[in-house]
Amino acid sequence: MTLLVVKRYKFHFVRPRVNTVATNTSTSPSSSGDSPVGTKPEDNNRNSYRIEMDELFSVFDAPTQANSKYTKRQRERDDEKENGKWEKPSGNKLGDTVSNVNTAQLDREVQQSKKQRAADSIGREADISINSKKTDNTLNELRASATAAATTGEQNNNNNNNNNNDDNETTTTTTTTSTSTSTDLTTFSLPKTCTHEVLLPPDYIDNDPDLYNPKEPVKPARTYPFKLDPFQATSVACIERKESVLVSAHTSAGKTVVAEYSIAVALREGQRVIYTSPIKALSNQKYRDLNDTFQDVGLMTGDITINPNASCLVMTTEILRSMLYRGSELMREVAWVIFDEIHYLRDKERGVVWEETIILLPDTVKVSSDSTATLYLPVGWRRSAFGGRRKRHVQRGELPKVAVWLGTDRAWQEEAYAERTVRLLQDRKDDYGEKLSARNCIQFQQEGLVRKFDGESQRWVTGGEYIQMSGRAGRRGLDERGIVIMMVDEKMEPVVAKGMVKGQADRLTSSFWIGYSMLLNMMRVEDIDPESLLKRSFHQYQQESLIPQLNQKITQLEKEKTTIVIKDEQVVQEYLNLRLQLAKLKDGMRDFINQPSYVQPYLQPGRIVRVRDENLDWGYGVVLNFYRRSVKQGVSDQTFEIVTDMLLNTDATSIATPKPCPANETGEPQIIPVSIKLFDGITSVCLNIKKDLSPNDLKPHVYKMLREADNRFKKEGGLPLIDPIEDMRITDANFKKLIRKIETLEARLVGTAGFKDSDIEERTEQLQKKNEIDKEVKLLRKKIREGDEIILKDDLRAMKRILKRLDYINAEDVVQVKGRVASEISAGDELVISELLFMGLFNDLTVEQCVAVFSVFVFQSEGGGDVNNAKIKPDLAPLFRSIQDTARRIVQVSQECKLTIDEKEYLNRFNPHFMDVAFAWANGASFAEICKMTETFEGNIIRSIRRLDELLRQMVVASKSIGNNDLEVKFSSAIVKIKRDIPFAGSLYL
């Protein structure tokens, strides 16, 4: 969980210093997880964790900086060995930054240059560490190395700033240590310290000595029966100062305390406070929790509104966003907004909501946010994964809570299955089984699945999500230990499992994008400018933060380039050019030859061919078999390629991906499918392979024969190749032309001045290196340019063009009647629906048909099913066709307006599979009946019907705004028809 609590200027970032003891990293998912609690992970593991945390937090810092240009910051490093268990990242690890540019590394570099700035500036050292005397040299070394490594970056950064006339002020960073210790030490060594950073706006000078070390409140708004953890105490103190706080702590570390405290403060001051969480169910739960504590609590979700006038409102982030867009008066009374699970920022589909919300919040609102994007699990953890669906002995010990996850997302059935599993565990009458009670132990939800549908595709849950989800098993202080059982019903690569379970926390990356509805909403209000919104987005910030690093990389590459000196460069260049051309032509020839019609006649089992994959020469291989395989490529036309099973000698040491065997090693013969496109010459030799060999005998046997054949022909310069013209009888004129070209080029190559030089090869290689550097520099430059601009500006312009073309806005960007309609619609594709409305599609439709049409926009199936061959009633089919036509028109306009849009993907968003169901539902069918009509899970049906209701409500408003009563009445009666029964029953959790 991430908790974000926001105020205008000062931003505190608090996270507990985490003890690694509890993290049991040695358990691999395939083992049953029996390693004892408290095993120390290996040191290097810990190091890398430390760095990952830095990475993570470097991005965490970002939104605040992006939002308000906080540049002065206090940073605290882990500078002492805590109980001898903590190891600092070694200096060279941090210094080693330039080998290749990947984002993670760049982030690390950002971090470094920040640190470096710290060293330059005169900052305040607020060292309150009780252990500060013990501060060892390692830290100094670390700083020194970081300084050295980052100097260049810093300069570049400054240059860059000057060049861009950026309004970035000089950054001041103070590096300090603030460590406090909690008195009690439990078995699992709870976090005893916390890191605390303060971000200030650039021109803000704060001489308040309490800033970095806020005092405990004299009259706390809320007291707790236990002693607060340092991170809690610090956060509480910051909130008492009315400053924003970002708390990043693991699940169940007690971030709720911070949230509760900010609510208490708000209530004390007579202000409103909003608590947002990403999931409706969580909102419901939070509402109940908070209601017990504070009484004056309301709930607003899409389904239900309870006590909306309360001082503390729990809502989903989407609701908060729409309130901000509408400029709801509620926002005038809100002093605090608490974002739970702020790490949703990186969610592909929904992250944008968080970002928009934070950007749109008035300056006077303070934010408090919670994130669990850390790697450490406080409760003693046991992880085990089961293959298949058989449960096994899990773990002995005390197990108050078990989180069970499932392999697929057949939500309802599977939950029942999981429940059974736990029952079975209970039935075992083990010492732990007895302690399981069904109510207590099953903590799962739809998200609790090993594979997840993220809006684009099925994927495995990420490490961060794993931690998040497994956090449900056990609460600190209440449970001693939690168990996670993964029910894996699908093959899972060890790497995947490792990545997931070992808990590489997810990086917070922005997934900011903009929708038409949002754009129109912004445009119809006077002073919200979409472009400035983009400028402030996290995505933009991240892009900008990379620039200094890229610049540094460029200078380095250029330096490297100057070191390469080549004799007679002109000559070598000519030689190289010819060679490259020749290579290209030869590749062309190879492609020409490797066409199925030419190659297929020679694919007898036993045929020896040469195989080359790009620059990877595999040498000879033996064809054993061949078959056709369809190539999924392009939109509709299915092409086939011929794939051969081929015996090749591979590198015995390489396991993951086969590699050719190095020249002087034995290697291991393996059968590998090889596309004929990779053939580099077919020999005229065909081995005679015995048919009755078992697969195990086959490989050595064939390989032996291959070696023999190779040896026999060695003296004659290799195995004889089949001639493309004489043997294959390629008579194509183009082919002959190609060959002639190759011949002339070869002649020219021999004639070049450098050809006879003995060191020509060497020099060519150098030249190639030089050219590669040039290319890379060019690429980096391009990246920088992109980062400079507002990333989405082009898209934004294109979107505006589209809106203008379709008459949603006029030439002066003033929203027109169509735009007003579209801005009301957020539950479905606003453009297509508005177009349909203005086309008059709904005029002659019955209420039920309208429902069926709208169902196309709200139903998301899990990828299955072809939209073109849906089973729909004949009288509904033309309606769907007109939807598709409209969508196609939108695509066409988009393309004309230079907005890249994937036509197929866009069209697939309109899913007709639910039309019949919706039609039946509107006609009064019972829920049981419609469930039978489709294979979709009930949960999906319910979600779709509820979204349908939302969309219809928006349509009522839209038809009112165009002044058409008939449609208004029609849509209203549609709502009446669908709003009944189970889908609209109140939440079970309330």
Added chain:
Amino acid sequence: MNIDSSNNNNNSNNNVSGNVNNKDDMNFLSDININIFSPNKKMRLMHINSNESSNNKGEKSLSQRQFDRNLMTPGQTISREGEFLRGHGTFHSNNALLASVCGLVERVDKLVSVRPFKARYHGEIGDIVVGRITQVGSKRWKVDVAARQDYILMLTAINLPGGIQRRRTSSDELQMRNFFVENDLVYAEVQAINQDGSVALHTRNQRYGKLQNGTFMSVPPSLIKRGKIHYHSLESIGVDIILGVNGYIWLADSAQQRQQASLIQQHEKENYDQPLLIPQAIREVSRESRIKIARVKNSIEVLNRSFMLIHPRAIMEIYQLAEKMSLPLKDMLHPDKIKQMITAVHTNLTSNKLNNKNKTNNNNNNQDSEGEDDEDDLNEYNAYYNDQMNTE
């Protein structure tokens, strides 16, 4: 009522056509020739600029013909067949779509609506309005914005002094008259249109709120073009204008308003719980400024009376024209002068259009112009104006 104007070739300023109301200030209409073919009640309006009337005799520009076709009177059939989506200002009868108001037909795809020439203001979300407080109620003010009903400004929808974010308490309710009292002018934005049709306003940020020490005037809402910005500062003359979409206009002296705003801000920061009395020194508006404001106001009034769209450029054009003609303030609204000015503006615009390339030379307005559009506007509204006159 029908007008028969036989004289299509009218160059004379003094020639007043027959049936136009005999109000003096409408004399300038003589410039404009109106033809009405009454048999099917279809009015044809034609307007020819005096300076080019002889050339254009009998011809109609495309935009004009379109305009003719789009002009509707209540009960007139817009369309008999075909699919259409009924919009505002229309109704169904006997399979035909009829206009319910007098105005121009607008078509967006299949949506057909009639935009009335004269109607009360109808709010849309995001509109900037100037309103006058009519009532102080419980937790709300009623605001007159020239709409069918008073709009609502909730206590929760205003900024508390100093921009404090907190819940409104009962003491706030008791102090409501410290914020706004009856007859105060407010500058606000339409926040939401409620289910029951009532409209809520809000003051989105500190810029919105009470308007003090300036001049108020009102024009028909249809003369104000919805735009991105409605708060304009005419920098060359130091006058601020707020052109409310509802047709209410606020004029004030820029420098004075700035001072006043900073004073208010200062006050709110320091002692926001006491009511603020703006000292005379700050309330004072210099004589020159007052003259300027009055001249701007009259310029707007000129536009209003000649039924032309009101936007900063048009205002400035009239303003400068009046200065050039060295018209005393009080004479600006003399019907003859209005006529003169409008003619001059027309000429200006036409010459603009003709000599697009060297327009900066022979053009005395200081802003870039989109001559074509404006001419259309002028045509449209002049014609409409006549129409109004006739029907009255």
